[in-house]
Amino acid sequence: MKISELSRRTGVPVASIKYFRREGLLPAGRATAATLAEYGEEHVQRLRLIKALTTLGGLSIAATRDVLATVDQAENTDKTLEAISYALPVPVTAASAGDADRDAAAESAAAADVMDLIAAMDWQVPGTSPHVRGLTTALRELRRLDADYRPERLVAYAELAHSIARLDLERAAAFDDSPALAEQAVIVLALSGPMLELLRRLAQEDQVRRRGADHPDAE
Incomplete structure (x- = not known):
């Protein structure tokens, strides 16, 4: 063409x-x-992947080039998924501008709790993962705001996340070739977060309305 x-x-x-x-x-x-x-068709598929990375994934041209190079060299499905997962922006809460020593202590405590959570879930995740650093920062900030996020409470959320991840991987397993798999990985990883958040908010809205119906006289 x-x-x-x-x-x-x-x-x-x-x-x-x-x-x-x-x-x-x-x-x-x-x-x-x-x-x-x-x-040819390989160019069609490649352009779809580029669009997914730059538009859905929000990657720069340089980052997209790096991801494509990794995908092209990936030996298997797991390597392709890892390349996409590590390339996409990590949702990280902005660091606070408080006392440096206090921040260091809070960071250390949050990091220890995250590693304990990973061990409790028996997840095969290295401490160098950007997602570990992201969760550490998010947990530290939640505690700075006095949100009650103790490690044992996080396990319940982690178990839900584990089930969702299994669904994601089952979907990705249907694609054998790297370009199609990479495109689907971007779509799943970039869009599943907002979709899951909306589902969560719908469920919360339902619960709020049900509680209101159970207590009609409550102000």
Whole structure:
């Protein structure tokens, strides 16, 4: 197909396709003339992945290039999923600007609790994971705000997250080739968070309304 057809099928403007090609994100098409080239289904799939990474994943061009290189070299499904998971932005609460010594002590306590939680769940996660650092910061900030998030309370949430992760991986297992798997991984990992948060809020709304119905005279 010509570049105009590739643009129509993917919804990516011709100018963007040329830009992605110059930046090394998209392989060149098969040359048919001095200024013409033909593109195949592999280019369609690659552009869909680029769109998923940059639009849904919010990655920069440089970060997208790195992810694509890792995906291309991935030996199996797990390596592909790990590359996508580590590349996407980690939701991390902003650090407080309090006393440095107090922050250090709070950080250490939160880090210990996160590692205890991982051990309790028997999760195979290295301490260097960006998600460990993110959860540590979030837990520290929750405690700074006096939110009651003790380790034993987190286990219940972790068990729910474990079940959700199993569903995510079962969905990803249906895709064998790396480009399709990577695209689905971006969609699942980038969109599942907002979707799950909305489901949680709907459930909370339901519970609030039910409690109100149970106590109609409550002010």
